[in-house]
Amino acid sequence: MDYSIAFIVGIMGFCWLLVVGSAALLPYYTKKSIAFGIAVPQEQYGSALLSMVRQQYVWGNLVFGAILMALGIWPLFHMREEVAALVSVGLIFLFMVISYVFYIRAYHQVKEFKRQSDWTISTVSSAQVVPLTDERALFSPWWYLTYLIPIAAITVISWIKYPSLPDMIPQNIDLDGTVISYAEKTMGTVFTMPLILLALTALFAFIGLMINRAKRQTDDPNIVRGLRNNRTFQIAMGKMMFWLGLAMILMMAGAQLSILGMLSALFSLWASIALLVFVLVVMVYLLFAIGQGGYRLGERQKAVTATSIDGHVIEGDVAEDDEHWILWGTFYNNPEDPSLFVQKRVGMGWTTNVGNPIGKWLMIITAALVVAFLVALPFLMMLET
Amino acid sequence: MIISIDARSSVPIYQQLKTALIAGILSGQIKEGERLASVRDLGSDLGINLHTVRKVYGILADEGYIELTRNQGAVVGKPPKLDKEGMAQFEKVLLPIVIELRARDIDKEQYHQMMDRLWDESIG
Numbered sequence: 001m002d003y004s005i006a007f008i009v010g011i012m013g014f015c016w017l018l019v020v021g022s023a024a025l026l027p028y029y030t031k032k033s034i035a036f037g038i039a040v041p042q043e044q045y046g047s048a049l050l051s052m053v054r055q056q057y058v059w060g061n062l063v064f065g066a067i068l069m070a071l072g073i074w075p076l077f078h079m080r081e082e083v084a085a086l087v088s089v090g091l092i093f094l095f096m097v098i099s100y101v102f103y104i105r106a107y108h109q110v111k112e113f114k115r116q117s118d119w120t121i122s123t124v125s126s127a128q129v130v131p132l133t134d135e136r137a138l139f140s141p142w143w144y145l146t147y148l149i150p151i152a153a154i155t156v157i158s159w160i161k162y163p164s165l166p167d168m169i170p171q172n173i174d175l176d177g178t179v180i181s182y183a184e185k186t187m188g189t190v191f192t193m194p195l196i197l198l199a200l201t202a203l204f205a206f207i208g209l210m211i212n213r214a215k216r217q218t219d220d221p222n223i224v225r226g227l228r229n230n231r232t233f234q235i236a237m238g239k240m241m242f243w244l245g246l247a248m249i250l251m252m253a254g255a256q257l258s259i260l261g262m263l264s265a266l267f268s269l270w271a272s273i274a275l276l277v278f279v280l281v282v283m284v285y286l287l288f289a290i291g292q293g294g295y296r297l298g299e300r301q302k303a304v305t306a307t308s309i310d311g312h313v314i315e316g317d318v319a320e321d322d323e324h325w326i327l328w329g330t331f332y333n334n335p336e337d338p339s340l341f342v343q344k345r346v347g348m349g350w351t352t353n354v355g356n357p358i359g360k361w362l363m364i365i366t367a368a369l370v371v372a373f374l375v376a377l378p379f380l381m382m383l384e385t
Numbered sequence: 386m387i388i389s390i391d392a393r394s395s396v397p398i399y400q401q402l403k404t405a406l407i408a409g410i411l412s413g414q415i416k417e418g419e420r421l422a423s424v425r426d427l428g429s430d431l432g433i434n435l436h437t438v439r440k441v442y443g444i445l446a447d448e449g450y451i452e453l454t455r456n457q458g459a460v461v462g463k464p465p466k467l468d469k470e471g472m473a474q475f476e477k478v479l480l481p482i483v484i485e486l487r488a489r490d491i492d493k494e495q496y497h498q499m500m501d502r503l504w505d506e507s508i509g
Contacts, residue, residue, distance in 0.1 A: 123393040127430035129386050129409060130419050216430045223387050337432040338425070 009076050012088050016072060018280075019092055020065030023099040026346065027054045029287040031295050033219045033318070034345050036106040037329020041119055041318045053109045060102040068095045086378060107328045119318045126223045128216065136231060138212045139238030144205040147246065150253045151201065155194045161260045162190060169259055179265070193256040197249055204245035211238045214350045215339040218293060229294030236290050237349065240282055247275050292348045324355075331363070386414040390431050398433055402441045410450055410461060412508040421451065421459040 027036070032045040036053070044050055072088035079087070168182040169189065183189045211234055220226025255268040290296055324334040329345045335355035340362075344351045352359035388405040390398055409415040421427070424442060428435040442459050445451045449465030467475075486496060 124389050124391045125431045125433075126387050126389040127422070127427055129388055129406065129422055129427065130415055215432075216426075223389075227387075334432070336434065337429070338435045339429040339432065 005076065005081070008081060008085065009073060012076060012085065013069075013073060014276075015092065016065075016069040016088075019095065020061065020069060023096070024058050024061040024065060026103070027057060029291070029348065030346055031219070031292050033295075034329075035110045036103060037325060037346050038107065038110040038114055039219075039318050039322055040110065040114060044119075049113050050110065053106050053113075057102050057106045061099050064098050064102075065095060068092075068098075089377075104328050111322075114322075121318060125217075128227060132224070132228065135228075136235060138231075139208070139235050139242065141205055141208040141212065143242055144201060144208055144245070147197070147201040147204070147249050150249055151194055151197045154197075154253045154256045155191070157262075158190050158194070158256065158260060161262075165190070165260065170265065171259075190259075193252060193259075197252055200245070200249065200252075204241060207241050208238055210341050210350065211241065214341040215343070217343055220295070225298075226293075229297040231294075232297060233290055233292075233294035236286060236294075240286060244279060244282070247278060251275055287348060293343050326354075388431075390433060392433075399437050399441050399444075402431075402433075402437065403444060406441065406445060407450060408507065410464060415461055417461050417463060419461050420457060421461065423458050 033039060033042045035044070035050050036057070040050070068091045072091040075084035075087050078084070165185050167185050169185050170179040171181045171183045214234065216227055216230060218226025218230050220229065251268065251271040254263055254271055257263040258265045258267055288296065321334070322329075324332055324337075325345055326333045332342050332345075332351055332353050333355045334353055337353055337355065339353050340356055340359050341350045342353055343349075352362045354360045354363050386409050388402070388409065390401050390405070392398070394401060406415070406421070415421070421442070422430070424435055424438045428438040431438075442451065442453060446453045446459070449462060451459045452462045453459055483496075491499075
């Protein structure tokens, strides 16, 4: 087995673990007040039925994940690399479909459980009219302007270096640092990178704005504490996005420098691996230390009492907005709600309100981009080889 | 200060919002000179129509509780004094309620007790 097969197996194995792990662990990083897209009282988390539904979901995912992963890794040793990689990617998508089927099954089980229960349903929503006195400032999107410094730097360097570049510039390298493919030197090939980085900056700045503009909401029985934790979550997510974006910009700026022959070609390879590890570590921290909407913050104090702090406590109630969460709790569709960005029910972060006309278009554009990318991916992989 | 709105209450949402804001001013939780959340923020956080919030801010401005300025948004003013005309307005609203209570055999004593209790409850 040579070095490059080990590398591909490593990358594919990592992708598999990431996909299967994030699917199987879903019920453990979703809020305790949401079970598979259905709002439930937090105390029901440990109930016999929800525990059973959770276990069936997790085991189903793990068993199918292990089988499909074995089927996906095996061809890497026995087939042509690019064919085997396509098979593995195809099997990853198959796994996602199967995992979603398990999710839908769990969704219906919990829904039936809720229908038969006698939980007090609440239709109350709360908001802050004047800011809390000790409220922390949100992460300012102006920080994204700092991305322009490295972008300006590589643009200037590319401009200066352009006349002295060889007619063919390296495009792809393998693990040993040997160049696999070259591209002709044109203004297009040299200055595409700064343009991509500008687009990326705009995208990250937009996400930063979205995080700050998102609906301030909580299902903590103690509303003041819940809103405060939600703000901490907003700030943490804002910072994470900023540093992630900066790391990406620097990595790609480094790739540009290696095209210009100023940096070892191996740099971008190792930088992208480092970036992947960085993202993973930060995600795990956010999921398990802060949690969606900051629900994990101060969990131990919460166990003691919900009533002792600040007043404004709604106890034992479960929110009744399931009907607004369409497609098994995946999308929020509430034309009455003027919010554009709301907290996701399943997983972490925010989603758009598709009941809002702007939200609907944002969702359609995003979906179209994802589909276009997925359709183009196999062709791109063929082109590369 | 936190306010809560119940979407399924028999009391209209604009009335709930108006009462909650005036109660906040009355109890001192919202102070003179403080700026209220923008129409967009409040509507979005409560998940209610922006027109409803705008309507309530308009009513509160008309009644003198807040001042609407272009840059600052809604700023809490001095609680307005009630003049003779205003008093008559409230009497008009209260009269049907008093009639209904008397029709249900509530005596004057019980009526006063109820009023006293509501008076205390009004600042939560």
